[in-house]
Amino acid sequence: MFFVSCGDSSQKGEAPDTPQKGTIRISVDESFKPVIEEQLQVYHSSFPNTNIIASYKSEAACFRDLQSDSTRMIIVAKGLTEKEEDAYKARLEFKPVYGVLAFDAIAVVVNRDAKDSVFTIAALKDILSGRHKLTAVMDGRNATSTVRYLQDSLLKGASFGANVVAAENSEKVIDIVSGNPDVIGFVGMSWVGDLYDPKQLAYRNKIRLALVQCISCEDKEEFAKPSQSTITYGQYPLARPLFYILKENTNRLGTGFMNFMSLERGQLIFRRAFLAPAKMGFMSRKGNIKNAD
Numbered sequence: 001m002f003f004v005s006c007g008d009s010s011q012k013g014e015a016p017d018t019p020q021k022g023t024i025r026i027s028v029d030e031s032f033k034p035v036i037e038e039q040l041q042v043y044h045s046s047f048p049n050t051n052i053i054a055s056y057k058s059e060a061a062c063f064r065d066l067q068s069d070s071t072r073m074i075i076v077a078k079g080l081t082e083k084e085e086d087a088y089k090a091r092l093e094f095k096p097v098y099g100v101l102a103f104d105a106i107a108v109v110v111n112r113d114a115k116d117s118v119f120t121i122a123a124l125k126d127i128l129s130g131r132h133k134l135t136a137v138m139d140g141r142n143a144t145s146t147v148r149y150l151q152d153s154l155l156k157g158a159s160f161g162a163n164v165v166a167a168e169n170s171e172k173v174i175d176i177v178s179g180n181p182d183v184i185g186f187v188g189m190s191w192v193g194d195l196y197d198p199k200q201l202a203y204r205n206k207i208r209l210a211l212v213q214c215i216s217c218e219d220k221e222e223f224a225k226p227s228q229s230t231i232t233y234g235q236y237p238l239a240r241p242l243f244y245i246l247k248e249n250t251n252r253l254g255t256g257f258m259n260f261m262s263l264e265r266g267q268l269i270f271r272r273a274f275l276a277p278a279k280m281g282f283m284s285r286k287g288n289i290k291n292a293d
Contacts, residue, residue: 019256031188130161178206
């Protein structure tokens with residue numbers, strides 16, 4: 001791995017950015033685009049002198065960007081290995097910080113006229129491996145977090161079948177599924193789970209979220225759709241973390257945005273987008289209020 005400097009603008013004679021002002025670039029896994037766009041919109045409105053330029057791309061491309069001088073932060077579905085941490089420290093003189101912001105899921109989506117919308121884990125393995133000839137569509141054959149997760153978690157590293165095809169991005173996956181009852185699609189829940197988003201509600205009129213077998217439930221005949229609740233309580237089996245990886249060792253704009261997403265306002269945005277916040281638990285509690293006599 002080849003690294004360059006961390007892009008410190010103060011070394012170029014410019015004032016360094018801060019959490020309240022300046023411009024930086026970040027790279028974001030495309031499957032998280034809708035919720036990160038919401039985070040950026042609120043952050044920019046709160047701090048109008050900031051400009052966080054987000055590029056949405058595959059997970060592998062995000063990690064390549066992290067090596068560059070221009071990219072300060074990436075938002076992906078996995079953290080750093082110990083070997084990767086040591087490699088960054090050797091070249092940057094500090095280790096990037098990383099952590100989980102929320103929990104997302106890979107939604108299995110089918111056409112509203114599809115014959116089947118209930119899948120066991122074994123059935124999904126058969127589809128992805130090619131033993132079942134139903135066409136499976138995802139956001140790229142290589143390098144995306146969706147592809148990596150399904151290959152690692154369901155196929156245990158085995159190759160996809162010839163029936164697995166690539167779409168350009170998550171939106172294209174939804175378009176293909178909505179127009180074809182004979183395909184099954186895999187997309188990040190961030191694209192189809194927000195019941196307040198008119199665009200996503202329009203998607204939901206064209207597709208159905210499939211039920212997937214709950215492998216952690218005592219009753220193996222129990223099935224779950226991806227939702228904030230089923231992710232939180234471990235009922236939906238295709239849940240995954242949403243990580244930030246930040247290449248800063250001082251309080252700069254990247255740190256400010258990371259703190260924003262980690263604290264109450266940012267966590268509420270994840271919650272409102274129907275993901276499961278990782279940093280703060282917004283639980284309702286019963287209480288008894290007694291009159292003071």
